[in-house]
Amino acid sequence: MLKNLMFYPQETGTLNLTFNFLTQQLTPKENFTYHVIQTDANNNTVIGGETYNIRKYNTRNTFYANAGNDMQANKNEEITLSAAPVNEPVVYNWYNSNGNLIYEGADLIITAQIAETYKLEVIALNDGYKDYTEVVVGMKPNTLNAIAPNPASDSVIIDYTINTGTSAYISITGFYNTVAYNNYILDINQNQATIDISS
Numbered sequence: 340m341l342k343n344l345m346f347y348p349q350e351t352g353t354l355n356l357t358f359n360f361l362t363q364q365l366t367p368k369e370n371f372t373y374h375v376i377q378t379d380a381n382n383n384t385v386i387g388g389e390t391y392n393i394r395k396y397n398t399r400n401t402f403y404a405n406a407g408n409d410m411q412a413n414k415n416e417e418i419t420l421s422a423a424p425v426n427e428p429v430v431y432n433w434y435n436s437n438g439n440l441i442y443e444g445a446d447l448i449i450t451a452q453i454a455e456t457y458k459l460e461v462i463a464l465n466d467g468y469k470d471y472t473e474v475v476v477g478m479k480p481n482t483l484n485a486i487a488p489n490p491a492s493d494s495v496i497i498d499y500t501i502n503t504g505t506s507a508y509i510s511i512t513g514f515y516n517t518v519a520y521n522n523y524i525l526d527i528n529q530n531q532a533t534i535d536i537s538s
Contacts, residue, residue, distance in 0.1 A: 406474040412451035
């Protein structure tokens with residue numbers, strides 16, 4: 340419902356309507372009627388309108404949207420989400436988890452920041468049939484990738500990946516289960532840290 344549209348005397352506006360049918364909710368019904376009614380906001384009096392007759396043809400090959408399997412990525416990793424091809428002219432629309440259209444095309448390239456669900460909409464250009472699907476891009480677990488050199492006596496370079504959380508640290512203990520240990524705070528926006536272990 341559209342409300343509070345202001346028109347001056349003798350002013351007109353254009354309303355464009357499109358009708359779509361979901362491929363996964365098809366019924367044998369072929370004829371539909373849609374009424375558009377214009378009313379006065381002050382007293383709800385009908386002052387205009389239009390009736391649309393929609394004729395749907397059921398003799399077509401059905402297609403389904405397919406965005407591939409769910410994926411996992413590292414933070415700031417660039418990945419590509421790809422729509423499976425459909426054997427007819429279609430439009431591919433990608434939406435983020437807030438429902439905002441973010442891209443039109445078969446392949447969406449994103450830089451992973453947080454776990455997010457993306458929706459793919461596929462619309463047939465010939466008759467407006469459409470289908471939806473979703474794909475989840477999750478974050479890989481935090482990992483300790485490498486410590487070098489090994490063995491070491493002065494310093495080590497720690498290679499790590501922090502995908503989730505707001506803070507991280509690594510704990511280094513002394514030889515042979517001694518009680519000596521130190522905690523070192525890691526910068527979650529970096530992937531490497533050099534730590535002095537001479538003590």
